[in-house]
């Protein structure tokens with residue numbers, strides 16, 4: 001399973017639309033924390049997030065006949081823009097179903113990218129069910145945001161880039177929503193560089209991976225906080241959870257550390273400010289979660305002089 005994923009990551013077609021983002025040094029925060037911190041600048045992607053990688057990899061590998069029937073997804077966030085831009089790049093129809101409650105700015109962002117927006121239902125769940133049903137009825141391909149091998153493989157290209165950009169990396173901290181990003185990154189590193197520790201970071205009001213680790217199976221959280229909206233997922237993805245539990249190639253342990261770092265709203269806000277002070281970029285809450293987790297983990301484990309990626 002692990003080596004199959006690595007092969008898929010190496011064969012992933014992401015660079016038609018995504019860029020290889022820089023891994024930037026963060027000298028101020030590094031000095032403050034007594035460790036070497038670098039930022040993987042996925043906020044510099046064309047749609048400001050890594051979601052483009054998975055969406056494009058999944059869509060571009062569809063057979064021609066299926067491509068021509070178009071793609072459909074449900075999302076009010078970064079996945080929506082990734083699918084819309086991928087559709088535009090491939091010259092195919094892309095329908096994005098969004099709940100009626102979606103802010104107009106997000107609707108407009110998808111439309112600008114050539115996506116066809118369908119407003120349906122009052123919650124993500126209702127919109128998602130509708131998109132899946134419509135895909136079946138119209139013969140369009142449904143593009144999941146994380147629960148898919150090709151999506152995970154697309155996100156996993158980040159692991160490949162990090163290793164090439166920083167051979168001496170010790171830790172990679174990853175924000176977890178449905179788990180597609182961490183599954184892809186950890187699959188690559190767990191196979192190719194098993195000495196690297198991959199640490200999951202969750203918002204304490206949507207800690208669905210921690211809940212699954214504790215229960216020994218995927219559980220549905222009764223409610224999720226929406227502040228970190230990019231990671232507000234009530235249940236860890238089925239395929240990501242399978243991958244997350246795989247063993248490293250040297251059998252030294254699971255590819256993702258069992259200790260989940262939980263961060264709260266205040267800690268995320270502090271990390272947004274840290275990021276601004278460091279590079280004058282303003283990131284969304286989910287984009288600051290990894291750094292918030294790094295700060296907490298360093299303090300708890302008294303790390304010094306480690307090479308750490310956010």
Ligand SMILES: *Cc1c(COP(=O)(O)O)cnc(C)c1O
Pocket residue numbers: 049050051078079145146175176177178179180181182230231284286287
């Ligand atoms: C989607 C997203 C995540 C989480 O990715 P998953 O694959 O759902 O775990 C984290 N940060 C940002 C900015 C995102 O858009």
